[in-house]
Amino acid sequence: MAGFDIREMMNDIEEAPGKVWFWDLEKAVIDADRCVQCGACVAACPSDSIGIAEDDLPRLVKMCTGCSLCWDFCPRGGMRHEATWKITGADDGIDGLGRIEESYTARLREDVPGVQDGGVVTAILTSLLEAGEIDGVLLARESETEPWKGETFLARTPEEVRECAGSFYNQTLALGHLDFKGYDLPPNPRIAVVGTPCEIEGIKAMQARPWNWGSSRVEAVVLTIALLCTKSFNYEKLMLQEISEERGIDLDEVGRVDVIRGKLILQDHAGETILEESIKHFHGAALKGCDECADFMGRAADISVGSVGSADGYSSVLIRSEEGLEAFEHAREKLELRELDKPEALYKLDGLDKRIAFKSLKRAFDPDAPLFIDYEEHLNSYAGTDRAPVEHDAVRY
Amino acid sequence: MRILRENERLNNVERWKLERHPLDVREAVLEVYSKKGVEAIDEIPGEHERLKWVGIYPQNQGGNNFMQRIKVPGGRLTPEQAKVIGRIAQDFATGPEPNPYFGNNFLDITTRQDIQMHWLQIEEIPEIWRRLEEVGMTTVQACGDSARNVVCCPVSGLDREEAFDAYPVARAITDFFVGNREYANLPRKFKMSVTGCVEDCAQAEINDIGMVPARLEDGTLGFNVRVGGGLGDGPRMATDIDVFVRPEEAVEVARGIAQLFGELGNRENRWTCRMRYLVQELGPERFREELEERVSIGLLPAGEELTKRYRGDHLGVHEQKDGRYYVGLNVVVGRMRGEDLEEAGRLAEEYGRDIRLANDQNLIITGVPEERLDELLREKLLERYSPNPKPFERGVVACTGSEFCRFAIVETKIRAVEWAHEMDRRFGDGVGQDVVRMHFSGCAASCAQPQIADIGFRGETAKTEDGIVEGVDIGLGGSLGADAAFIDWVEGARPVDGVPDALERLLRRFQQERREGERFHQWARRKPNAELRAIIREEAG
Numbered sequence: 017m018a019g020f021d022i023r024e025m026m027n028d029i030e031e032a033p034g035k036v037w038f039w040d041l042e043k044a045v046i047d048a049d050r051c052v053q054c055g056a057c058v059a060a061c062p063s064d065s066i067g068i069a070e071d072d073l074p075r076l077v078k079m080c081t082g083c084s085l086c087w088d089f090c091p092r093g094g095m096r097h098e099a100t101w102k103i104t105g106a107d108d109g110i111d112g113l114g115r116i117e118e119s120y121t122a123r124l125r126e127d128v129p130g131v132q133d134g135g136v137v138t139a140i141l142t143s144l145l146e147a148g149e150i151d152g153v154l155l156a157r158e159s160e161t162e163p164w165k166g167e168t169f170l171a172r173t174p175e176e177v178r179e180c181a182g183s184f185y186n187q188t189l190a191l192g193h194l195d196f197k198g199y200d201l202p203p204n205p206r207i208a209v210v211g212t213p214c215e216i217e218g219i220k221a222m223q224a225r226p227w228n229w230g231s232s233r234v235e236a237v238v239l240t241i242a243l244l245c246t247k248s249f250n251y252e253k254l255m256l257q258e259i260s261e262e263r264g265i266d267l268d269e270v271g272r273v274d275v276i277r278g279k280l281i282l283q284d285h286a287g288e289t290i291l292e293e294s295i296k297h298f299h300g301a302a303l304k305g306c307d308e309c310a311d312f313m314g315r316a317a318d319i320s321v322g323s324v325g326s327a328d329g330y331s332s333v334l335i336r337s338e339e340g341l342e343a344f345e346h347a348r349e350k351l352e353l354r355e356l357d358k359p360e361a362l363y364k365l366d367g368l369d370k371r372i373a374f375k376s377l378k379r380a381f382d383p384d385a386p387l388f389i390d391y392e393e394h395l396n397s398y399a400g401t402d403r404a405p406v407e408h409d410a411v412r413y
Numbered sequence: 414m415r416i417l418r419e420n421e422r423l424n425n426v427e428r429w430k431l432e433r434h435p436l437d438v439r440e441a442v443l444e445v446y447s448k449k450g451v452e453a454i455d456e457i458p459g460e461h462e463r464l465k466w467v468g469i470y471p472q473n474q475g476g477n478n479f480m481q482r483i484k485v486p487g488g489r490l491t492p493e494q495a496k497v498i499g500r501i502a503q504d505f506a507t508g509p510e511p512n513p514y515f516g517n518n519f520l521d522i523t524t525r526q527d528i529q530m531h532w533l534q535i536e537e538i539p540e541i542w543r544r545l546e547e548v549g550m551t552t553v554q555a556c557g558d559s560a561r562n563v564v565c566c567p568v569s570g571l572d573r574e575e576a577f578d579a580y581p582v583a584r585a586i587t588d589f590f591v592g593n594r595e596y597a598n599l600p601r602k603f604k605m606s607v608t609g610c611v612e613d614c615a616q617a618e619i620n621d622i623g624m625v626p627a628r629l630e631d632g633t634l635g636f637n638v639r640v641g642g643g644l645g646d647g648p649r650m651a652t653d654i655d656v657f658v659r660p661e662e663a664v665e666v667a668r669g670i671a672q673l674f675g676e677l678g679n680r681e682n683r684w685t686c687r688m689r690y691l692v693q694e695l696g697p698e699r700f701r702e703e704l705e706e707r708v709s710i711g712l713l714p715a716g717e718e719l720t721k722r723y724r725g726d727h728l729g730v731h732e733q734k735d736g737r738y739y740v741g742l743n744v745v746v747g748r749m750r751g752e753d754l755e756e757a758g759r760l761a762e763e764y765g766r767d768i769r770l771a772n773d774q775n776l777i778i779t780g781v782p783e784e785r786l787d788e789l790l791r792e793k794l795l796e797r798y799s800p801n802p803k804p805f806e807r808g809v810v811a812c813t814g815s816e817f818c819r820f821a822i823v824e825t826k827i828r829a830v831e832w833a834h835e836m837d838r839r840f841g842d843g844v845g846q847d848v849v850r851m852h853f854s855g856c857a858a859s860c861a862q863p864q865i866a867d868i869g870f871r872g873e874t875a876k877t878e879d880g881i882v883e884g885v886d887i888g889l890g891g892s893l894g895a896d897a898a899f900i901d902w903v904e905g906a907r908p909v910d911g912v913p914d915a916l917e918r919l920l921r922r923f924q925q926e927r928r929e930g931e932r933f934h935q936w937a938r939r940k941p942n943a944e945l946r947a948i949i950r951e952e953a954g
């Protein structure tokens with residue numbers, strides 16, 4: 017009897033309507049295998065009571081005070097992720113691609129080794145750092161100990177940004193690192209964040225509702241860049257089991273990982289393809305919670321970037337806000353720009369992504385509904401489904 | 414202390430405690446941190462946790478800003494000790510800006526008869542300790558996973574009705590545990606309560622150990638033992654384990670229970686490791702058996718209980734058993750200026766004997782001869798801290814809140830005072846009872862004991878169309894005593910702005926519906942929660 021459930025055996029107190037604790041989030045999202053590892057719960061906790069466990073999932077590290085914010089800002093829990101689209105002014109309903117001020121097919125004019133697709137994100141970030149417009153960028157870089165595992169890093173120089181060029185396909189709980197602990201920064205830092213749409217949704221939702229976020233410096237984020245994303249993967253399942261064990265590929269030999277036109281492509285350090293296989297073969301390694309996301313486009317971001325919709329070697333860029341336009345101006349001269357090659361490809365993949373989401377979501381999808389979903393409301397939608405909260409002694413530590 | 418629990422995985426705090434004994438932090442403060450500054454604390458993993466063993470918590474402002482808790486066993490202070498503590502607050506508890514309501518250089522009386530002060534800097538701690546130790550006081554184990562302040566009836570030795578004076582027992586238990594390295598690493602905080610009074614003033618029901626007065630058939634006086642009470646986010650009323658303890662055996666039984674807790678308590682999950690969870694797991698019979706194996710005395714079955722009722726405070730003027738008087742002063746939400754505690758020490762010296770702190774956050778001056786009572790009652794200090802408060806200001810209790818605490822979700826102290834005054838203004842003396850207990854905790858930790866109040870508040874976030882605002886869960890119908898029961902949390906996450914009107918609606922309805930002699934908590938209990946919720950939400954006519 018080591019679990020949290022023992023609490024309920026000790027008294028007959030009626031709990032407040034709508035009361036949510038971290039262990040409710042644990043049962044409904046983490047233990048139900050629906051966590052997308054965005055780190056919003058870590059960022060939102062005012063008492064810094066939520067940390068990151070060795071299994072890369074959120075865990076309680078201090079007392080839960082019952083403030084409910086971890087639930088409120090979880091994109092698979094209390095945060096209706098599609099309701100964040102309105103925060104940045106998207107008003108084109110379910111079928112559109114969100115607010116778009118400008119859109120391009122683009123690539124860097126100069127050759128920067130290691131960049132993904134057109135290197136647009138690298139261009140924007142290095143330009144902003146060079147111009148002194150930002151003090152750092154929260155992004156992913158390769159772990160020093162685990163090959164091809166992305167981990168959160170705060171790059172503070174253009175060189176550090178370039179060193180981090182390229183994509184990783186696991187989530188890094190980026191928002192769990194908004195405390196910028198261990199980095200020297202000026203008193204009121206201005207930080208850009210490059211992340212998945214769910215991470216950007218969390219930041220925007222929190223910024224729209226100011227609160228004391230403990231040591232997380234949510235207000236420091238001045239620019240968000242979303243990477244177009246249909247799903248993220250569990251590192252162990254994808255890189256270690258599927259690629260290393262099942263297919264016998266030495267991860268140290270891998271020089272590049274890409275997901276293009278429905279295929280997972282691995283190249284060696286010389287640029288030779290060593291694996292090209294339908295991404296569908298790897299769906300078992302994907303995060304189950306990603307299925308419920310209908311935000312392939314990153315509609316809450318200032319800028320969305322990805323390979324879909326542009327020729328190989330180029331990136332599609334969708335600029336969504338004033339902040340995005342200002343940031344992009346700094347990089348404009350570094351980029352070769354043209355009209356989007358294939359906007360229809362974006363619509364197509366966005367439509368597919370939404371169809372999967374509508375099928376996986378156990379609640380109504382409604383961008384116009386309130387942002388927050390009560391736990392009871394979640395239970396009404398999810399109880400009895402294959403994504404129902406897990407009823408057991410929810411203690412993993 | 415051995416760890417006997419099977420399949421035990423240790424949490425981080427447990428590992429830190431094993432890496433270095435937490436009591437070693439005292440020497441480190443004296444020799445290193447007070448000289449090198451707070452950065453030196455950051456260099457040692459787990460050291461901020463160990464600081465709790467000398468009563469020090471970091472404030473939520475971070476940096477070189479600390480809260481320090483002073484242990485006051487049984488709540489008893491000599492005039493000299495009171496003056497020294499008041500002086501310390503004036504000299505050191507200086508914030509960068511005065512609190513808009515309480516000013517600066519204040520201290521807080523807690524619900525465990527301790528005193529806390531804020532805005533202390535690490536380099537000041539040795540001097541503070543020196544002054545405290547000079548008058549026989551300590552901050553050792555005021556916090557941390559060990560024996561906390563032993564609470565006792567604040568008027569022990571004075572009360573005309575008490576079965577016996579239990580303060581010496583509380584003192585002996587304190588003396589056994591303070592600085593005792595063997596028992597200073599328990600799975601979690603360890604709260605003990607001892608009283609010889611018949612009014613459960615020491616709140617046995619909500620302590621890890623509660624010793625309450627009892628009598629054997631041959632007339633021997635001692636204690637019956639309850640274990641496993643507590644509040645927090647897993648409230649539990651203590652369990653009677655059918656044990657009678659003679660006063661001279663109380664230390665041994667407390668030690669045995671601490672050993673039992675240390676050996677069998679949960680050291681893996683920090684959120685289910687208080688002793689009440691162990692009592693719940695073992696059950697009273699098995700707990701008693703395990704205790705019997707660990708103590709050097711035979712355990713007698715419980716004697717006749719002598720507790721008659723619950724008394725929530727000791728305000729006003731009351732005759733002592735020696736013919737003198739004690740005067741209970743209302744320190745609203747327990748916060749007073751350092752200079753005022755110093756003045757209280759002076760008054761105790763001039764008019765009476767000593768000062769007692771009560772777990773309702775109030776203060777008592779004892780030993781006043783009848784002929785000097787009027788003179789004392791005319792003292793200026795008693796204008797600010799009234800012995801005869803209005804019902805709501807009399808019953809209000811509040812934790813530290815978000816002003817300093819890293820866990821609190823909302824501000825508590827100022828808000829609780831304002832709400833109490835507002836209710837007193839709206840109701841005058843017409844609420845129908847001499848005290849209405851409103852307890853306001855800034856989070857689920859229950860430091861203000863909301864579960865035993867008429868009206869309990871628990872800090873929450875509330876979502877409005879405009880964003881997130883400070884809110885409270887509202888609980889109704891708690892009390893200790895013959896009809897002891899915790900509140901039900903009737904409503905959740907109400908924005909604070911609407912609370913006074915909601916309270917007024919509740920209290921008006923209580924006035925309309927109350928039966929002869931019925932008190933608010935009794936009315937709230939017999940009323941369905943859905944109806945109470947509707948009144949709070951103004952959905953009811």
